[in-house]
Amino acid sequence: MTVLGITFSAAVLWLFVAGIMSILEAITLGLTCIWFAGGAVGASIAAMLGAPVVIQVIVFLIISIVLLAVTRPIAKKRFNAKVERTNVEAIPGKEGIVEKEIPVYGSGQVRVGGKMWTAVSPGNKIAEGSIVIVKDVRGVTLTVEEKKSEE
Structure with missing residues (x-):
């Protein structure tokens, strides 16, 4: 083949x-282009x-698709395994103490992790004084439920 x-x-x-493809992968780090580089090597062979x-x-298409389908989920899981939840993402599931009574259809206040939150x-x-478990965070309001004694 002749080019220029x-x-x-x-x-x-x-x-x-x-x-x-390898250069694009190095730039983007999206775990996508590297599999096509593998397919191109297969096509070269x-x-x-x-x-x-x-x-x-x-050959290029088959190798690329197989590599993408089989190894990308494994690689993503391995590289993202140590992602630590922070700030608001880490609050659901935590325990708190009710500082101001939470009425049936109103809001009160709960202390979670040393910080005061509006809660419903x-x-x-x-x-x-009750212990609660945070179920959800909507803006600056926590949705909580009272911790059962057997938990």
């Missing part, structure tokens, strides 16, 4: 595609073995 007066083999072009262009493209408990009155 320079003759390239299909194998070299596939390796060029693999290089471009097919080209070196004398496979026609149609077969090279099929749909359909339940919760007395001051």
Whole structure:
């Protein structure tokens, strides 16, 4: 194949595609382009073995899709395993103490992690001094439920 007066083999072009995909992966870190680089290497090998262009493209697509489907979930899980929840994301599931009674259809105040929050408990009155579990955070209001004695 000749491009701008320079003759390239299909194998070299596939390796060029693999290089471009690797560079894109290094820039984006999205765990997407690297699998296509693997497919391009496979297509390059097919080209070196004398496979026609149609077969090279099929090899590229099959290897890319298989690598993407099989290894991306594993890689994402491994790289994102140590993500620590912070701030508001970490509050649901925590315990707090009611500082100001929470009426049935109104709001009270709960202390969670040393901070005071406005809190509601749909359909339940919760007395001051009760221990509660945070179920949800909506803006600056916690939805809580009273902790049962057997928990």
